[in-house]
Amino acid sequence: MKKVVIIGGGIAGMTAGVLLQKAGFATEIYEKNALPGGQCTGWKREGYFIDNCIHWLTGTRPGSALYDLWKEIHALGDDVELYEKEMFFSSKLNGQTLTFWRDKERTRQEMLALSPEDEKEINKLMDYVTLAETMTVPVEKPFDAMNLIDFLKMGMSMKEMGKVMKEYGKLDIRELAMRFKHPLIQRAIVDYMPSGYQAYAFLVSYATVTGGNGDIPKGGSLAMSLRIWEKYKEYGGIIHTNTNVEKVVVNQKRAEGILLDNGQTVAADYVICACDTDYTFRKLLPEIYMPKGLKELYANREKYPVSSGFQIAYAVDGVFPLLTGTRVFSCNEIKVGNQSVRCMSIQSYDYEPDFAPEGKMILQTNFSQTEEDYKYWEALYKDKEAYSAVKNEIAKQAVERVTFEYPFLEGKIRVIDVWSPMTYTSYCNSYKGAYMSFVTTKQAKSITVPGVVKGIDNVLLASQWLMGPGGLPTAAAMGKFAAWRIAKKEKCSIN
Numbered sequence: 001m002k003k004v005v006i007i008g009g010g011i012a013g014m015t016a017g018v019l020l021q022k023a024g025f026a027t028e029i030y031e032k033n034a035l036p037g038g039q040c041t042g043w044k045r046e047g048y049f050i051d052n053c054i055h056w057l058t059g060t061r062p063g064s065a066l067y068d069l070w071k072e073i074h075a076l077g078d079d080v081e082l083y084e085k086e087m088f089f090s091s092k093l094n095g096q097t098l099t100f101w102r103d104k105e106r107t108r109q110e111m112l113a114l115s116p117e118d119e120k121e122i123n124k125l126m127d128y129v130t131l132a133e134t135m136t137v138p139v140e141k142p143f144d145a146m147n148l149i150d151f152l153k154m155g156m157s158m159k160e161m162g163k164v165m166k167e168y169g170k171l172d173i174r175e176l177a178m179r180f181k182h183p184l185i186q187r188a189i190v191d192y193m194p195s196g197y198q199a200y201a202f203l204v205s206y207a208t209v210t211g212g213n214g215d216i217p218k219g220g221s222l223a224m225s226l227r228i229w230e231k232y233k234e235y236g237g238i239i240h241t242n243t244n245v246e247k248v249v250v251n252q253k254r255a256e257g258i259l260l261d262n263g264q265t266v267a268a269d270y271v272i273c274a275c276d277t278d279y280t281f282r283k284l285l286p287e288i289y290m291p292k293g294l295k296e297l298y299a300n301r302e303k304y305p306v307s308s309g310f311q312i313a314y315a316v317d318g319v320f321p322l323l324t325g326t327r328v329f330s331c332n333e334i335k336v337g338n339q340s341v342r343c344m345s346i347q348s349y350d351y352e353p354d355f356a357p358e359g360k361m362i363l364q365t366n367f368s369q370t371e372e373d374y375k376y377w378e379a380l381y382k383d384k385e386a387y388s389a390v391k392n393e394i395a396k397q398a399v400e401r402v403t404f405e406y407p408f409l410e411g412k413i414r415v416i417d418v419w420s421p422m423t424y425t426s427y428c429n430s431y432k433g434a435y436m437s438f439v440t441t442k443q444a445k446s447i448t449v450p451g452v453v454k455g456i457d458n459v460l461l462a463s464q465w466l467m468g469p470g471g472l473p474t475a476a477a478m479g480k481f482a483a484w485r486i487a488k489k490e491k492c493s494i495n
């Protein structure tokens, strides 16, 4: 039985682990943190549960290979209830509100009532959102292993997406917003995603919600990670938590195994690096082995930027149905990182009553942060006291602004946690604190990097960084592809 060692117990690493165990390999996952899941996680504070990842999980609609993969690893299952988001998000400007509802027709009517002069663009946007509902993440096999028939099949299944790309593929989100005349529609479109994203990302994200393909599994992010871990253990897999890997041991172009930071070595026939790819080639393997495709992405910081978030969790004394969903509103200026922001969001987790004690609720704010902001946090982090003071001051100002917007929260809202891009770097070794992969700007080529390491045959990569724009489906797909490559080499199949 061939032994596979997997570095990183995030979604990519655990997906590879489940599929390889199922196919008869002996695998072990080494995870530096106390819990598996990586960025797909959550934690308790003062009797509240802070869910840190899933805003929507692409692939919850039956009938796609991605859905089947989620079921196979038990991210989803007949025993897993789904929360159907009623709204994508809601944006407010000058006393008017626009909501992107799950029900597209309701959104269309709301937009038309707001701005009859934008009728043509509104109808077009909504029609293309319908086309974008057909979008799926191909997870059958690695793209470089696909033949002509595979590509034809993929092309057929995505033909409606082709029309979306033709219409919106050359615009970024800001340019999409400027197609509308009404200031609130313009603002709502730029509110939700980091600037620079291609316009189609907005359509596709909204379409996952309208198409019933982006629901939230009950229990949230950590519960999903723990289900996958259980499935992995059920197949006999072993996860070593609290175990930091120091490097991959390479001898004469073959990996012999890994070295742990306690000095212990672990022998393996294959090694899968299922952690951040920048970290992999700075710490675990010599940089010369970084695939050329990846090197180009890291070298071109303007074309392939990354983003992170500065986040705050608040406990609320009371349950206020008015706060349901994600709400974006204008606020007095706050300095967050290097930016001065004038609008902020709050997201309610009222769909999970267990996340807060009875009669109370939990809210979160996420301020999007750029690479420039990351430099600010990185420098500040060296002085822990100053870092903590700045975080607390931003949180205090955020509470003031939330209370100004929702005066009924006066005296009923308090901060229970604050975290910055540095949290992701220290928790997951994330490149510049990013929790998605490279942003797909309009100048960028589509990002797909094969998860192989030229020159070391038995090392594979599995990470969201191999395919833009990252996220959970990409992580799972890349985990599956690493397992697929090993199974193929060993002349067996993973399903």
Ligand SMILES: Cc1cc2nc3c(=O)[nH]c(=O)nc-3n(C[C@H](O)[C@H](O)[C@H](O)COP(=O)(O)OP(=O)(O)OC[C@H]3O[C@@H](n4cnc5c(N)ncnc54)[C@H](O)[C@@H]3O)c2cc1C
Residues within 6 Å of the ligand: 007, 008, 009, 010, 011, 012, 013, 030, 031, 032, 033, 036, 037, 038, 039, 040, 052, 053, 054, 055, 056, 057, 058, 243, 244, 245, 246, 274, 275, 276, 279, 309, 427, 428, 429, 435, 436, 462, 463, 464, 465, 470, 471, 472, 473, 475
């Ligand atoms: C706030 C937030 C919101 C998000 N929202 C969504 C969403 O709504 N939908 C969506 O699809 N995605 C979302 N994501 C993104 C999603 O969480 C990630 O894309 C995904 O979890 C990445 O998985 P991964 O396995 O590639 O990487 P990671 O989760 O980073 O896993 C890598 C693992 O490797 C471990 N590791 C690193 N170095 C070592 C070492 N030396 N030794 C041992 N272990 C090591 C890390 O601890 C980690 O557990 C969100 C993320 C965040 C933070």
